[in-house]
Amino acid sequence: MHPSLSTASPTFSLSPTPHQPPQPLPHVSPLTELQLQEMTSPGAPPRASQRRPTYDICQGFLCLNHHNFREMFKEKCDSSFPQASRLVLHRGAVKPTETASGRSRVSAMEKRKGRSRQLKDTGSAVTEDLTWDEVNCSVLGTNIRLLYYMGLWPLGSSRAYHAYTAFSLSFSAAAILMKVVGACYNLSDIDQVTGALSTILPMSGGLANGLFLMRRRPAICRMVRSIDRLVDQQRRYFERDERMAAVVGGAQRKTLLVTLAVSGYLFAIAGYWIFIAFLEPPSKRVMPFVQLPWMANSGLGLFWFTFALQLYTAPFCSYSTLFVEFFYLAVMLHLSAQFRVLGSRFASLGRSPAPKAKAGTESDLATADSNAVYDELRLCVETHQELLRFVRFLDDVMSPFAMMQFVAGTLAVCVVLFQAANNQDLNTNLKCAGWLPGPSLELFIYCGGAHEVVHEGEALVMAAYDSLWYTVGPRIGRAIRMVITRAQVPPVLTAGHLYPITRPTFVSLVNAAYSYYALLSQMQNK
Structure with missing residues (x-):
């Protein structure tokens, strides 16, 4: 026992004092040591966080x-x-x-x-499907209804609806298989093969889009709820600004306009193909989209069954692809509109309205309250973080769809261009020339929508710089510099997590399609 001197009185205390072990030195985590080694070692590559x-x-x-x-x-x-x-x-x-x-x-x-x-x-805490009430209140309600009518988004547990979905998908797969078998009969004829591929590739893409949409529907439902929540969070900002309200409303109108225009174009092209097939007598056994070699000796019943099968499945697959693309286009346009609203909020920092004062009092906008501006800046940063998280979530969900469309669309442009340039039949040339813009439009829908997101994300740099950061205190200026530095790294949407989706990507895809066409032409000339 060692006596200890009490600090309360000059007397000695006989109470035992417990043993105090020596205090260990502060522990440095291995991650911190690794960071220090990387930062101090010469020639070390910068970390991702740097x-x-x-x-x-x-x-x-x-x-x-x-x-x-x-x-x-x-x-x-x-x-x-x-x-x-x-x-x-x-x-x-x-x-x-x-x-x-x-x-x-x-x-x-x-x-x-x-x-x-x-x-x-x-929205990962909510895994159930969307309800009709949520669809009616959603900014994506129109696109969800289109997918519902195609049998790709069940908004209930009706057995009849599931039977309709199974019927459409199974008969589409059967029609694609028949066309593949028909193309294998004429592998030596490059004209017949490319003519079959001009229909097989879009139909295969539509079937794959439909199946993948049904498989990823829980994640897509979370994405719908997330974009609705992001719009609601900034609703009080764009509803009181007519210019921003027009931007948000313009995203809805632009999606509707593209949907009507492209759907009408596809309907006209498919109608022309079907009209040409109906003009031919049944004895010639002419199919509306892909000619099958065994149809020449088939009975009239099999001919009309195959005719009706192509008549239903080809437009179904094409519209399935388009409606999935329109859905993602609506998501990207609404996301870019929210980035633009956020940019308006950044630009308005420090620009408080003139106070209601007596006559003769000067209205100095640069004397805005620093604490209020800082609080609004924090809210803007939180919104920016939520938008960036949603971009990453959207990239995870949309990336496989975009990759499938890039592959199918590029090859479709190649074979349709080859058919339009090398076929001697006038009707075939007219059909291929009319269908040639179709795959290109499908590629541009993804590239154009993603480019809008990237552009509005980069525009936050100038929006933050346009705020009155130089009049509201030094800490606001330092915080704005952080925002500008982060906004200089724009949000990116990719195809297959490999290729960034932008307008230059669309140009490169068209160039690749033309290169494939030139290769096919050289093969035929030999």
Whole structure:
């Protein structure tokens, strides 16, 4: 027993004092050591977190990852800066977290908060199908109804509807199989093969789109709820601004216009093909879309059954592809509209309306309250984060659809162009020339919609710079610099997680289709 001197009185205390083990040194996590090694080693490649600026809302304050802050503000940082875990902008000062325990608590809290927010944003907690009430209130209600009429989106448990879906998909698969077998009969004739492929490729793409849509319907339902929630979150901002209300309404009108125009074009082309087939006498056994070699010696009943099968399945597959594309086009246009509304919010920071004061009082817009502006900036950053999370979620869902369409559409443009340029039959030339813009339009729907998202995401840079950041305090300026740095990395939608979907991508696909056509022409000339 060792006596200890009490601090309350000058007397000695005989009470035993428990043994106090020596305090261990603060533990440095292996990840932090690895980061320090990578940052101090010469010639080491930058980490992903260093290459892409990120920012977050942490405990009500705007935060920035220390790697990115070190890159942007090297002149304000010393050599010991990488040991800090986070930097928090608090009342105009930069305060680093100091202890390892504090770093671990903040990191764990941020991870839990990020996971819960991501679940909330993507709607993954709700897995059931959409109801009619949700469809009627959704901004994508028209596109969902079109898919419902095609038998690809069951909004109920009706057995008759499921039978209709199974009938359409199974007969489409049977028609595609018959056309493939018919093309195999004439493998030596490149004209017959390319003529069959000009119909087989779009039908195969439509069938694959329908099957994949039904398989991914739970994730797509979450995506519908997420885009509706994003629109509702910013509704109070664009409803009081006529210009932004016109932008949001324009996304709906643009989707409807494209749907009517492309659907009408496809209906006219299919009607012409069917009309030409009806003009021929039944004795010639002319099919509306793909000629089958065994039809010449078949009975009249088999001929009319096959005729009706092609008459139903070819438009069904084509419209299935179009309606899936129109659905994703509507999602991308509404997403780009929300980016534009967010840009308007960034640009309006510091521009408070003139106060209602007595006559003679000057209205100085630059004297806006800094705390109110900072709170609005935090809300804008949160909305930006939600939009970026939705872009990643949309990319995961839409990427396989876009990849299938890119492959089928590029090959379809190639074979249709070959048929239109090398076939000697006038009716075949007219049909192929009329159908040639079809696959190109299907490619452009994805590329045009995704390009709008990328463009509006990049426009946030100028929108944030246009705010009155230079009149509302230094901390607003520092936060705006973070927003600008993050917005310089635009959102990207990809096909198969390989190719970015933009308008230049559409040009490259058309060039690839023409290259394939030139190769086929050389093969035929030999």
